[in-house]
Amino acid sequence: MSTAAITVYVPRDSAALAVGANEVADTLQAECARRGIALNLVRNGSRGLFWLETLVEVATPAGRIAYGPVLAEDVAALLDAGLLNGAPHALCHGPTEQIPYLAKQERLTFARMGVTDPLSLTDYQALEGFAGLRAAIALAPEAIVQQVLDSGLRGRGGAAFPTGIKWKTVAAAQAGPRRAAPSGPAPLGGVGAEGASGGEFQKYVVCNADEGDSGTYSDRMTMEGDPFMLIEGMTIAALAVGATRGYVYIRSEYPDAVATMNEAIVRANAAGLLGADILGSGRSFHLEVRKAAGAYVCGEETAMLESLEGKRGIVRAKPPLPAIEGLFGQPTVINNVISFASVPLILARGAAFYRDYGVGRSRGTLPIQLAGNIKHGGLVEKAFGVSLRELLYDFGGGSASGRPIKAVQVGGPLGAYVPESQWDLPLDYEAYAAVGAVVGHGGIVVHDDTADMAKLARYAMEFCAIESCGKCTPCRIGSTRGVEVIDRIVAPPQPSKRGPQHNRPQQVQLLRDLCDTMLNGSLCAMGGMTPYPVLSALNHYPQDFGLATPDREAA
Amino acid sequence: MPAPATFAPDTQATTRAVLARRADQPGALLPILHEVQDALGHVPREVVPLIAEALNLSRAEVHGVVTYYHHFRSEVPGRHIVQVCRAEACQAMGAEALFEHAEQRLGCHAHGGHRSTSADGTFTLNPVFCLGLCASSPAVVIDDRLHARVTPERFDQLVGKLEAAA
Numbered sequence: 001m002s003t004a005a006i007t008v009y010v011p012r013d014s015a016a017l018a019v020g021a022n023e024v025a026d027t028l029q030a031e032c033a034r035r036g037i038a039l040n041l042v043r044n045g046s047r048g049l050f051w052l053e054t055l056v057e058v059a060t061p062a063g064r065i066a067y068g069p070v071l072a073e074d075v076a077a078l079l080d081a082g083l084l085n086g087a088p089h090a091l092c093h094g095p096t097e098q099i100p101y102l103a104k105q106e107r108l109t110f111a112r113m114g115v116t117d118p119l120s121l122t123d124y125q126a127l128e129g130f131a132g133l134r135a136a137i138a139l140a141p142e143a144i145v146q147q148v149l150d151s152g153l154r155g156r157g158g159a160a161f162p163t164g165i166k167w168k169t170v171a172a173a174q175a176g177p178r179r180a181a182p183s184g185p186a187p188l189g190g191v192g193a194e195g196a197s198g199g200e201f202q203k204y205v206v207c208n209a210d211e212g213d214s215g216t217y218s219d220r221m222t223m224e225g226d227p228f229m230l231i232e233g234m235t236i237a238a239l240a241v242g243a244t245r246g247y248v249y250i251r252s253e254y255p256d257a258v259a260t261m262n263e264a265i266v267r268a269n270a271a272g273l274l275g276a277d278i279l280g281s282g283r284s285f286h287l288e289v290r291k292a293a294g295a296y297v298c299g300e301e302t303a304m305l306e307s308l309e310g311k312r313g314i315v316r317a318k319p320p321l322p323a324i325e326g327l328f329g330q331p332t333v334i335n336n337v338i339s340f341a342s343v344p345l346i347l348a349r350g351a352a353f354y355r356d357y358g359v360g361r362s363r364g365t366l367p368i369q370l371a372g373n374i375k376h377g378g379l380v381e382k383a384f385g386v387s388l389r390e391l392l393y394d395f396g397g398g399s400a401s402g403r404p405i406k407a408v409q410v411g412g413p414l415g416a417y418v419p420e421s422q423w424d425l426p427l428d429y430e431a432y433a434a435v436g437a438v439v440g441h442g443g444i445v446v447h448d449d450t451a452d453m454a455k456l457a458r459y460a461m462e463f464c465a466i467e468s469c470g471k472c473t474p475c476r477i478g479s480t481r482g483v484e485v486i487d488r489i490v491a492p493p494q495p496s497k498r499g500p501q502h503n504r505p506q507q508v509q510l511l512r513d514l515c516d517t518m519l520n521g522s523l524c525a526m527g528g529m530t531p532y533p534v535l536s537a538l539n540h541y542p543q544d545f546g547l548a549t550p551d552r553e554a555a
Numbered sequence: 556m557p558a559p560a561t562f563a564p565d566t567q568a569t570t571r572a573v574l575a576r577r578a579d580q581p582g583a584l585l586p587i588l589h590e591v592q593d594a595l596g597h598v599p600r601e602v603v604p605l606i607a608e609a610l611n612l613s614r615a616e617v618h619g620v621v622t623y624y625h626h627f628r629s630e631v632p633g634r635h636i637v638q639v640c641r642a643e644a645c646q647a648m649g650a651e652a653l654f655e656h657a658e659q660r661l662g663c664h665a666h667g668g669h670r671s672t673s674a675d676g677t678f679t680l681n682p683v684f685c686l687g688l689c690a691s692s693p694a695v696v697i698d699d700r701l702h703a704r705v706t707p708e709r710f711d712q713l714v715g716k717l718e719a720a721a
Contacts, residue, residue, distance in 0.1 A: 014687070014688070014701055015687075015688050015690065015691050015703060017701055018688055018691060018694065018701035018702055018703035019691065019703050019704065050690035050691050051690070051691075053691070211685075211687065212684065212685055213685065214642030214643040214644045214645070214684065214685045214689060215642075215643060215644045215689045216685075216687070216689065217687040217688070217689055217690070220687040251687075252589075252626045253683060253685065253686050253687065254687060255699065290582075290585065290586065291585070291586070291589055292585075292624075292626075293585060293588070293589070293624035293625070293626035293627055294624055294625035294626035294683075295623065295624050295625060296684060307585060308582050308585075309581075309582045310582040310583055310584030310585055310610075310620070311584070311616075311620060312619050312620050312623040312624075313623065313624070328581065328582075369689065369690070370690060371644040371647075371689030371690045371692070372643065372644040372645075372646075372647035372648065372689065372692065373647040373648055374690070377689070377690025377691065378690050379690075400648065409643060413642070413643060443644075443689070445643045445644045445647060445689065446647060447643075447647045448647070451647065456643070456646075459643070459646070463642075463684070466684075467684070
C-alpha cells in the first residue's frame with residue numbers, strides 16, 4: 001500500500017444520510033484504519049443520482065471513480081476488491097463524469113454539486129466561486145441589474161417573473177422609516193431591529209427556501225451541497241438593490257440545510273466575503289437564517305414575510321408589492337434559492353452565456369427533479385426545451401415499479417397532471433401554460449398505472465384544506481367542499497324508489513363551478529391553483545371518477 | 556386546562572433565558588418558539604404569557620402563532636417522534652399504506668392529518684408533507700433521523716430497535 005492518503009468521497013446530502021451514508025463513512029474509516037491505509041475522507045454534496053446513493057467516489061489518476069449504491073456492509077468487500085484503486089466491482093460505475101445520466105446534463109448552476117466539500121471555501125473558489133461577486137463589486141448597481149435582465153432569468157420558485165425587473169423595482173424604491181406591515185400588529189422588536197440594522201432606512205433581500213412542494217429538492221440540495229453559491233447570489237442582489245440585510249427562510253423539515261447554511265454564513269463572514277466589508281469594498285450585507293415552522297402556505301411570498309415578522313403566515317393582499325412594501329414595510333427582493341443561485345454564473349460569465357441556453361422566453365437551465373415512482377430519480381439540470389418523455393425514459397428509465405407510467409404531476413402539488421399525449425411538449429413556461437399546466441419549480445412526480453386519479457384529486461383538495469391560511473373564502477371553504485364533492489362523485493349509486501342512481505353529472509358540474517371560483521377568487525396560488533391538479537385529473541382521467549365518456553366540456 | 560403544578564421552574568427559567576437572548580431581534584417570535592420547543596420538547600401553554608409580555612404582544616397573538624404552525628406543539632410529545640411523509644411523491648411509492656401501517660404499529664391514530672400520541676406515551680406519529688427526499692420515497696423521520704425507501708418491514712425494524720433500546 002502506498003503511504004499517500006487516498007481521497008474518498010462520501011456524500012453528506014440528507015438523501016444520502018437517509019440511506020446510511022454516515023454508516024458507510026464510519027465503516028470506511030474503521031476498515032482503513034484496521035488495514036493501515038491512510039484515508040482522506042471528504043464529505044461532498046450529492047451528485048443527485050439518488051438511486052445510487054450512497055455513491056462513494058475514489059480519486060484515481062484516471063479521475064473520480066463511482067461506486068453505488070454502497071451499504072456499510074459492502075465496504076469491507078469493496079476494499080478487498082480494490083475500491084481504493086478504482087478497481088472493477090459489481091457496484092462500480094466507472095468514471096463518475098461519464099455516467100450517462102450526468103454526462104447528458106447541462107450543469108451550470110449545479111456544476112459544483114457533489115464535486116466539492118460544501119463548506120470548503122477553497123473548493124468553492126477553485127471552481128469559479130465568488131467570481132460573480134468579484135465582477136459585481138466592480139459594477140455600478142444598475143449594471144448588475146442590467147446583466148440579470150439581459151440573461152432572461154425568470155423566478156425559479158414557480159411564478160417565473162423576470163428576476164431583473166423585480167430587482168430594478170426594489171433598486172428604484174425608496175426605503176422609508178420602518179413601519180407596521182399593511183395588516184396585523186406592529187412588527188416585533190422594532191427598537192431592537194433598528195439597533196441591529198444601524199438605522200431606520202432598510203431594504204432587504206429575502207430568500208424563499210420554504211421548498212414545500214412534493215417532488216422538489218433542488219433548493220435543499222443547493223443549501224446542503226453548495227451553500228456559498230446561494231450566499232453569493234444573495235450578496236450580488238444586495239449590491240444591486242442597495243440592501244444591507246437579508247434572510248434565508250428555510251423549512252423546519254430541512255434541519256441539515258439549516259445547519260449547513262448557518263455554518264456557511266459563519267465561514268463567509270470570517271473570510272470577509274459577507275458581513276461588514278465585503279471583499280474590502282466597504283459595502284456590507286448581513287445575512288441570517290430563519291427557520292420556518294411547517295406551514296406550506298409560507299412558501300407564498302407575503303405569507304413568508306408575515307412569518308419572518310413573527311406572525312401567523314397569513315397571505316397579504318397585493319398591492320402593495322413586496323418590492324415596494326415588503327418585510328417590515330420596506331422594499332424587499334424576494335427570490336427562490338435557485339433564482340439567487342443562478343446569478344453568480346451570470347455575473348461571472350456574462351448574461352449572453354446564460355441566455356444562449358433555453359428556448360423562447362424560457363432562458364437558461366432548470367434543475368429538474370425527478371421523483372416519485374421513477375427508476376432513476378434524481379437531479380437533472382437541462383436547458384429549457386427538454387421533453388417530459390426524454391426526462392421520464394432517457395434519464396428516469398421508466399417507473400420504479402416497472403409498470404406503465406400513467407400520470408406525471410409537474411410543478412408540485414398545485415401543478416397539473418400531465419397525460420401521455422403531452423409528454424413531447426418542450427419544457428418551457430409558455431408551452432406548458434398553453435395546455436393548462438405549469439413548470440413551477442421543476443418538480444416531476446411520477447405515478448404508475450395503479451394510481452387512482454380521483455383519489456389524487458381529492459388529496460389536492462384535502463391538502464389545500466389542511467394548509468390554507470384561511471384568509472380568503474374560496475380557498476378556506478372551497479377546499480373542504482371540494483373534498484366532499486369528489487367523495488360524492490366517486491360514491492356508489494344511491495338506492496332510490498326508481499332504482500339505484502346517482503347524480504354524478506351534476507356533482508361534476510358542481511366541482512367545475514367550485515374550481516372556477518377558486519381559480520378566479522382566491523387571494524394566492526394556494527386556492528388559485530389547487531384546481532390545476534383537480535381539473536387535469538378530471539379532464540384527462542375521467543374513468544377514475546366513474547365517468548364513462550371523456551368529459552371535455554370545460555377547462 | 557393543565558394544572559399550574561406542571562409549571563416546572565426550569566420551564567420558566569428556560570423560557571426566560573431564551574427571551575433574554577432573542578426578544579430584541581426583529582420578528583423574534585418564531586425563533587423564540589423554536590428554541591423553547593427544542594429545549595422543552597413542546598411549547599407549554601404556561602409560557603405563552605411570559606413570551607407575550609416580553610414581546611409586548613397579547614397572549615392571543617402568541618397562542619395564534621403557536622397553533623397556526625404545524626411544527627409547534629402545545630402538548631408533551633411521546634418519547635419518540637415518528638414523522639411519515641404523506642405527500643404525492645411518497646404516495647406514488649406506497650406512503651398511504653405505510654402511514655396506515657405506522658398507525659397500527661405505533662398505536663397512534665392520526666385522524667384528519669393531525670399528530671397523535673400512543674396511549675402509553677411511547678410514540679407520537681406526525682404526518683408530514685414533504686421531507687425533500689422525493690427521489691427516494693417513501694420517507695420517514697424517527698427522532699431527527701431520516702430514512703428513505705421505507706417499506707413496512709423496514710419500518711418495523713427501525714421501531715423495533717427503538718423498543719429494544721428502551
